[in-house]
Amino acid sequence: MNSSVDALRATFGTAIGRALEVCGDTIVYVDRARAPEILKWLKETPGEEYNYLVDVTAVEYRDPERALEVVYFLRSLHRRADLRLKIELPRDQELVVDSVVPVWQGANWLEREVYDMFGITFRGHPDLRRILMWETYAEGYPLRKDFPLRGRFSRAEQVRQALAANPEAHYSMEELSIAEAFDGLPEDMKERLRRGERGKLPYSE
Amino acid sequence: MSKRTVEFEVATPGLGAQGQPQRVPLGVAGDPAVTDAPDAAGEHMLINLGPQHPATHGVLRLVVELDGETVIRVIPHIGYLHSGFEKLGEYRHYNQIIPLTDRTDYLSPMANNVGFALAAEQLMGIEITPRCTVLRVIACEMSRIISHMVWLGTTSIDLGAFTPFLWAFQERERIYNLQEMWTGARLTTSVTRVGGMMADVPDEFVDGLRHFTDTFPKTLYEIDRVLTKNAVWVGRTQGVGVMTAEEAVNYSFSGPMLRASGVPYDVRKDRPYLGYETYDFDVVVGEHGDVYDRYLVRLEECHQSNRILRQALDRLPAGPVNVDDPRVILPPKSRAMSDMEAMIYHFKQVMEGVKAPVGEAYAGIENPKGELGNYLVSDGTAKPVRWRIRPPSFINLAALSKMAEGRLLSDLIAINASVDIVMGEVDR
Numbered sequence: 337m338n339s340s341v342d343a344l345r346a347t348f349g350t351a352i353g354r355a356l357e358v359c360g361d362t363i364v365y366v367d368r369a370r371a372p373e374i375l376k377w378l379k380e381t382p383g384e385e386y387n388y389l390v391d392v393t394a395v396e397y398r399d400p401e402r403a404l405e406v407v408y409f410l411r412s413l414h415r416r417a418d419l420r421l422k423i424e425l426p427r428d429q430e431l432v433v434d435s436v437v438p439v440w441q442g443a444n445w446l447e448r449e450v451y452d453m454f455g456i457t458f459r460g461h462p463d464l465r466r467i468l469m470w471e472t473y474a475e476g477y478p479l480r481k482d483f484p485l486r487g488r489f490s491r492a493e494q495v496r497q498a499l500a501a502n503p504e505a506h507y508s509m510e511e512l513s514i515a516e517a518f519d520g521l522p523e524d525m526k527e528r529l530r531r532g533e534r535g536k537l538p539y540s541e
Numbered sequence: 542m543s544k545r546t547v548e549f550e551v552a553t554p555g556l557g558a559q560g561q562p563q564r565v566p567l568g569v570a571g572d573p574a575v576t577d578a579p580d581a582a583g584e585h586m587l588i589n590l591g592p593q594h595p596a597t598h599g600v601l602r603l604v605v606e607l608d609g610e611t612v613i614r615v616i617p618h619i620g621y622l623h624s625g626f627e628k629l630g631e632y633r634h635y636n637q638i639i640p641l642t643d644r645t646d647y648l649s650p651m652a653n654n655v656g657f658a659l660a661a662e663q664l665m666g667i668e669i670t671p672r673c674t675v676l677r678v679i680a681c682e683m684s685r686i687i688s689h690m691v692w693l694g695t696t697s698i699d700l701g702a703f704t705p706f707l708w709a710f711q712e713r714e715r716i717y718n719l720q721e722m723w724t725g726a727r728l729t730t731s732v733t734r735v736g737g738m739m740a741d742v743p744d745e746f747v748d749g750l751r752h753f754t755d756t757f758p759k760t761l762y763e764i765d766r767v768l769t770k771n772a773v774w775v776g777r778t779q780g781v782g783v784m785t786a787e788e789a790v791n792y793s794f795s796g797p798m799l800r801a802s803g804v805p806y807d808v809r810k811d812r813p814y815l816g817y818e819t820y821d822f823d824v825v826v827g828e829h830g831d832v833y834d835r836y837l838v839r840l841e842e843c844h845q846s847n848r849i850l851r852q853a854l855d856r857l858p859a860g861p862v863n864v865d866d867p868r869v870i871l872p873p874k875s876r877a878m879s880d881m882e883a884m885i886y887h888f889k890q891v892m893e894g895v896k897a898p899v900g901e902a903y904a905g906i907e908n909p910k911g912e913l914g915n916y917l918v919s920d921g922t923a924k925p926v927r928w929r930i931r932p933p934s935f936i937n938l939a940a941l942s943k944m945a946e947g948r949l950l951s952d953l954i955a956i957n958a959s960v961d962i963v964m965g966e967v968d969r
Contacts, residue, residue: 358900358901359664359902359903360663361903390793390905390912393916393927395927396926397918398920398926409914413804416811416812418812440791440792440793441791441793441940442793442936442939442940444939445939446793446936467619467620468619468968468969469620470620478625479628485629511587511604511616
């Protein structure tokens with residue numbers, strides 16, 4: 337077992353949940369509320385120095401009762417050590433965790449992808465927009481288990497939506513404001529832009 | 542006839558300390574036509590680069606905010622090639638996922654096959670045979686060479702050098718011929734299986750690859766000769782897109798991008814898999830973290846891959862390629878047709894798939910683009926609950942705007958090329 341687990345327990349006490357060793361990797365469950373603090377501590381404390389964020393992803397199990405998990409893969413490049421941190425997100429609560437972009441810039445797109453695919457919100461993320469799906473994508477979150485493999489809408493409906501799409505929708509409102517294309521926008525988009533709101537999904541929430 | 546000396550007035554108004562003519566910004570010379578023009582400062586232009594553009598290396602779309610020719614901001618739009626591989630993987634048996642891995646980073650399909658197979662084997666606790674290990678090393682290093690050759694070729698075209706493209710693609714064809722010899726496919730190889738390989742190499746493969754390793758360095762030296770000291774190449778790449786070591790680590794760079802910034806991290810050395818620790822090769826590390834160093838790192842990595850290939854060919858042991866476990870490896874067709882027990886195993890594997898124990902596994906391998914991670918979570922069934930690809934070029938691309946901001950638009954092309962993206966993997 338990775339020695340960092342004991343150090344974590346000594347420092348954060350009850351915020352550290354169970355730790356297990358699976359296929360040669362150490363997995364530690366941490367408390368959602370204190371996760372940013374713990375991750376920052378792991379990065380900056382001498383002797384730990386997990387300075388490299390390998391990956392951020394999420395897991396949803398087939399068991400509908402089981403909580404979703406956000407997984408952080410940490411690595412110390414010079415100590416050659418790896419640690420996997422998990423945060424459990426119970427289904428009856430809001431799917432929100434704190435963003436680690438202030439600690440690792442590399443988390444920016446990774447968190448956007450988790451948001452895009454699982455609908456988990458990262459609080460404090462500088463630019464939390466959909467990344468692989470387009471901004472106005474309305475079918476939900478593709479990697480969730482309740483999302484059917486072939487998508488929610490029929491082929492005909494997808495084609496209809498694609499043909500009906502406003503070409504302006506291919507630019508974010510921020511981008512349109514650069515090009516002074518504001519005047520040509522549809523009224524509802526203009527209104528959203530005035531309110532400082534960007535690219536909200538019509539079917540989300 | 543006497544010689545005459547004619548003194549020309551220098552066209553530019555001054556010379557620098559080295560005697561080089563200094564550039565003067567337009568409009569400063571006091572030309573009334575220029576000075577009276579409305580002040581364009583602060584007026585930014587939005588241009589849309591891609592998704593169909595030869596210099597974006599696939600269906601990448603960049604919305605670029607420009608002040609004159611200076612890049613203020615780059616907003617990448619990706620997802621045009623999103624195929625939902627990770628979702629598809631949740632509905633397939635482990636061996637059925639392998640064809641999907643070909644199609645992620647389609648410039649190094651064999652290495653992706655190996656990466657996935659390693660993760661699945663780690664999850665199931667399978668130990669592969671010595672011959673299979675060496676064959677997989679050969680597969681990975683062949684992939685590294687073709688991927689770097691594509692990178693070299695396309696990047697040199699982006700920056701105005703056409704000839705290296707032809708040389709590089711010629712070498713790539715030779716590896717493709719070897720891949721075809723081995724797997725029957727040039728691009729979508731699907732060469733691995735959980736617990737072994739789709740097939741052993743044919744007899745003439747070893748000689749063919751040895752001939753390749755003997756003749757390939759000549760092309761590398763030729764490319765080196767036309768590019769490394771070429772004034773245009775150096776001018777377009779040195780000091781462009783610089784990432785310091787600290788920034789590279791903070792942005793989770795991996796592979797040649799990380800090493801060009803001076804961080805000596807190579808998964809093959811530092812988290813060894815497939816017995817890479819027993820091969821003699823050097824980790825290539827750059828110094829400045831610019832496009833030029835990334836080029837040098839990749840060029841030298843081809844030499845190192847060639848070294849590994851030679852060693853692998855020398856040590857290629859005899860013996861079976863597949864593990865001797867009827868639960869994971871299909872019996873030979875002849876036995877499945879004649880032996881009852883073999884037929885049952887065959888039936889169970891095809892119909893039910895190979896069941897993995899409850900748990901999860903992460904296998905990171907050093908792909909040509911960076912660290913390719915395959916993360917598998919299993920709930921004890923024959924299909925993974927979650928298959929996550931850690932896509933190296935997706936993560937490297939995320940720093941594009943950081944590298945390009947404040948540079949010229951033409952530098953953006955060089956920087957984007959230097960990331961070595963492949964959209965199949967970025968979008969998955």
